[in-house]
Amino acid sequence: MPPDIAAPSPAARRTWFGLAVLMLPVLLVSMDFSVLYLAMPTIVDSLDSTATQQLWILDIYGFMIAGLLITMGNIGDRIGRRRILLVGAAVFGGASVLAAFAPGPEALIAARALMGVGGATLMPASLALIANMFTDPRQRARAIGIWTSAFAGGAAIGPVLGGLLLHHYWWGIVFLINVPVLAILFAAGPFILPEFRATSTDPFDVPGVVLSLLGILPGVYAVKAFATAGVSPQAVLAGLFGLAMLVVFLWHESRATAPLVNLRLFRNPTFSACVAVALVGMMAEGGIAYLSNTYLQSVLGHDVLAAALAGLPMAVTVATFSIVADRVARLLGPRLALAGSVTLAGVSNIGFLALGTSSPLWIFMTLSAVAGVGYGVVFSLVTDIVVGSAPPEQSGAASAISETSFELGTALGLALLGSLATAVFLSDDAGHGFADSLGETLKQTEHLGAAGEATADAAKAAFVDGMHVAAVAGGGTLLVLALVVFVAMRRRPRAPSVDVAV
Incomplete structure (x- = not known):
């Protein structure tokens, strides 16, 4: 032991x-x-x-x-x-x-x-x-x-x-x-x-530090650039350079005497599955949070503070179920608890299909609160298992791997799901003359009378369509990952923090 x-x-x-x-x-x-x-x-x-x-x-x-x-x-x-x-x-x-x-x-x-x-x-x-x-x-x-x-x-x-x-x-x-x-x-x-x-x-693995920075920073920049400005030569080059440096980083880490990242941790299927859950879970949560903020303000017409308050039910359920995640794991077992909570988060994401251009606020708050139950258990269990899988002298490096996955997942959610929603939004134009975003379109139609109102209504409907597609994409990915977790966690983690059989 x-x-x-x-x-x-x-x-x-x-x-x-x-x-x-x-x-x-x-x-x-x-x-x-x-x-x-x-x-x-x-x-x-x-x-x-x-x-x-x-x-x-x-x-x-x-x-x-x-x-x-x-x-x-x-x-x-x-x-x-x-x-x-x-x-x-x-x-x-x-x-x-x-x-x-x-x-x-x-x-x-x-x-x-x-x-x-x-x-x-x-x-x-x-x-x-x-x-x-x-x-x-x-x-x-x-x-x-x-x-x-x-x-x-x-x-x-x-x-x-x-x-x-x-x-x-x-x-x-x-x-x-x-x-x-x-x-x-x-x-x-x-x-x-x-x-x-x-x-x-x-x-100390100084080459690993340099290579990790050369891989992560251009990669994150490329992802955020794709999300905010679309495809550009600079973003593509930055992304390719970052990817190449990450490959070199992994090659170096596999041969280093004291590597920055202990790649042997990834031989543990549970550790690898949990890192994937952190990445994809934050991608789905970050993407839908970004789109929800626009939905609440630009589609439903709430101000910034009201939109922030509408997000509190999810924050409460995330916080509450993060604290009781260990009890859920003892009741169901870590394997079923993690796979089940990923499933709940995925189903709740897909539930955003129920939102329309004039939906009551309680529907959004209910769906996001239920999603928070899943995300709260997911993020707590993932962090616990990742940290518990590493020896004590490497727990700082292991926790950094987990947190890096969360951070990269957020960036990917903004880029991939945000870009997907934007693509659907623009494809629904049908001659209305949409701008590149819903906010810009609404500004352009403020003083155009009845024609402007019609364009604004069409733009709001198109944005909701894009949000629906992004929610289904994120939720569907989570459902697939839940199955992967269920299979990968058939064996006990090497150093689990949750003391029940898997």
Whole structure:
């Protein structure tokens, strides 16, 4: 039996308090993914940023996190997970202040990039520390569920909190709210959180770091470029270059003495299946969340804050079922729990076919809440199994693999499902004269009288058709993956965190 679960002992009260401290940076990283969407109109007016600069302000944070997660997870394994957590929090907090008082768009882009560097240390370090702090499998699963619910809660709280603050303060407040939260982390972290580092003396895999960045960053850029601007020579070249570098990265990792990514973990079918679930699950969830925001505002006519509030039922179910996912796994077994929750998420996605151009809001809220039940169990169990499959000295790197899959899945959801919905939207034009997006079409028809209203109604119907196709594509992919999980998990994971038979 692996040493980290050979003699489990119940966690002390101090350990659970440490978990509460670890939830703080996770909340911030998650909030900063979503809060900026509400602040962008004000930022554009204040800083007079171009369209290209606006995209970089939004995207550079995610680029840096996606590209550096694996590297930072490995660095934390070597120099100490508490140490890199606190260093990363300092970088994140300092960059937040720089962003709040940025004098121009270039300075804001640089500050957001620095926030991404700090954010990339917080997620794998906090998750790896949980694996060290909770040696009892059931308590570890519960702790990871709470960690997952904090991430989901941050994503939901971000737009609502941002909307409330922006009613009273200037746009920089959405960055400054990070500072008092991080102050609590600095005050309590050094005394509450344990330190853990690997004992390996092998040289750090610097070529692996370079190759991973050359693979992930151009790849994420290409995916986001396809989603926002369609196919372009620059995006195609970036995608091909990133793919080539990832192939070289895998070749190097298979031969490195101390690889950045232990490819032997992927020999475990359960580990591989869970990474695939993280990737596809976030692709489906991210794609439908992106389309739903447009649906609620541009089709149903709700304002930004009302749209954010309509997303709270899903956030509540994701958070709740992330926490109780370990109980679901003990009741049904990890295999059936994971396959069943993936199935529920897929069926709920397909259920978006029930939404039309004038559907009552409760239908959307019900469907998204049911989907949240599936996603909550999925994300918690996936994270638990992935972290539990790795030896203790590599749990930081393993958690980074999981989080990178989540991040790449979100980008793929925006690109693939967003592009699919756009293609259907444009194919339904039928001579109405649609612009490239629903929002642009509605702006063009505002002052055209009856003819404009007819075009606007047709554009809304076409957008809903596109959303339906994307929902079926994402949901259908999840259903196929549920079958794959059911087959792949016929054998027990090598180091499962959930202590029941598969």
